[in-house]
Amino acid sequence: MQSFLSDTEAECKLCDTVLNNIYSFNLMSNSSIGVRIPPNLQKRLESHIAETHSTRTEVILNALAQYLGASEEVPLSQRVSALEAQILELKGLIKNISSLPSYS
Template sequence: MSKSQIGVRIPDSLLHELNSYIQKTGTNKTEVVCSAIAEYLGCVDSVPLSQRIAELEKRITILETRGNE
């Protein structure tokens, strides 16, 4: 699958939230942004299955960690 690059400007507060999220989940900005765009546009099927599964596994790990606190 070929990939294109885009540049966007976002408010500092949103960048802070994004950075916090990637630090908590161990993912990266590209994965988060691609998943968010795909979900927003209603085309989640265009995100590779392996990436969707990896994201779910990360979310489960976070929830399990929070449940043990």
């Protein structure tokens, strides 16, 4: 069978196939768990998610990894996302502090 793809197109198609397989493998290799949490903790979680623009999964995964001392095992993209969320939270806190009246 004759191929009508150039070498570059064939390489790109191969790369796409490999990347899709890696992505699918990573999705399949993650486990899912369900937990019950008290309503007050749920409210704090939802507030944190809203303030930091994170996902529930990111927040819980990062908290669990930090608790277990395994932060380096969290994918870099999720660690960067968590840092960005923390920066947003800090900016909000700084804004709140700077809007307080000064009593000097």
